[in-house]
Each structure stands twice: as structure tokens, then as C-alpha cells.
Amino acid sequence: MINIEDYKMTDASGVGVYVGTYKKYNEGSLFGMWIDLEAVSDADEFFDVCRELHKDEEDPEFMMQDYQGFPEELYHESMSEDDVQKVLDYVALDDDDREMLEAFCECYGGDTTDADNIEDVRERCMGQFDTFQDFADQCADEELACMNAPEFCSRYFNYEAYARDLKYDFSVSGNGYIFRDR
Secondary structure: OOOHHHHEOOOOOOOEEEEEEHHHHHOOOOOOEEEEHHHOOOHHHHHHHHHHHOOOOOOOOEEEEEEEOOOHHHOOOOOOHHHHHHHHHHHOOOHHHHHHHHHHHHHOOOOHHHOOOHHHHHHHEEEEOOOHHHHHHHHHHHHHHHOOOOHHHHHOOOHHHHHHHHHHHEEEOOOOEEEEOO
16 A cells, blocks of 8 residues: 655655646646655556555546656656656666766757667766867877877877867767767
């Protein structure tokens, strides 16, 4: 038996979703509850809590009326189990991974389906740089070193042209994260 109070969000700075139903909303009621996503272990449990909260309806159609504590790109008014699981996966991340995922969402328009999972995002993340030119310079220096090119060759290498060409294969977030495009 689910105790709704165990899932009620009480921390104003927490991570949660306000869940009502479309039926209640269309009837003029905003009845629902802020569900603390940090208290939920998976999407199935989340929807069990939603069903218990709205057990007065035979087949409730849940409406996520508000959210907080996770990127807007992960929020939808009608969230599926996959959508909720992506948010729960986000909640489980440490601060560094959250920052990286937020940057990824920014680069790809919030389309987290462009990545299979956080491991895919980590693999595609090239790091955080002050400028794309800094990233390209590092790549060029690494490639010259791999070719065992004499050090004086770097004086003749066109770093700006290399960066311009390299940029076609990467996306850059506003806070300097660089991701390899597929």
C-alpha cells in the first residue's frame, strides 16, 4: 500500500513534478500534489503514486502541471514512463554529470533521445573549454604529436582553418561543453 505522504515534496528546493489529471483540470480543479522525485525509485513507482493520488478516477490521464529541479527540456505535460525515467536518471546524477547533461540538452534542443544514456553523453563529451579554438588547438597538437611531427611543424600549421573544419563535427554549449555529433 502506498502512503502518499511519503512522496509529498516538502523541500522547496527539491526535485519534483506537480501531478493532476486532465479530467480534473477540464472540470476546473487543479487538485494534485508535488511528487518528490528523489523519493521515487523508478517510473513504475512514480505512476503507482500518481494512480493512488487520483484513485477517485477510473482511468486517470495524468497531467504534469509544473516541475522544478531538472532541465526544462526533460519536462512534458504528458510524460510517458520513458520521460519520467529520464528525469529520474537525471536526479540520480552527481552535480558534474547534471551540468554536462544540461549542456547536452542545450546543444541538441533537449532531444535526450539523441543519446542512448548518460554513458553515451559522457563518451561524446570532449570536455569543457573556454573557446572552441582552444579545443581545436589541443586536438591539432595531439594529432601532430601522434604523427611524430617535429615541434617546428606546429609553427606552420593553420590552427584557425583546422578549427573551422573541425567545428562541423561538434556542438558547443553556452558554458563551453563540446560534444561530438553522431
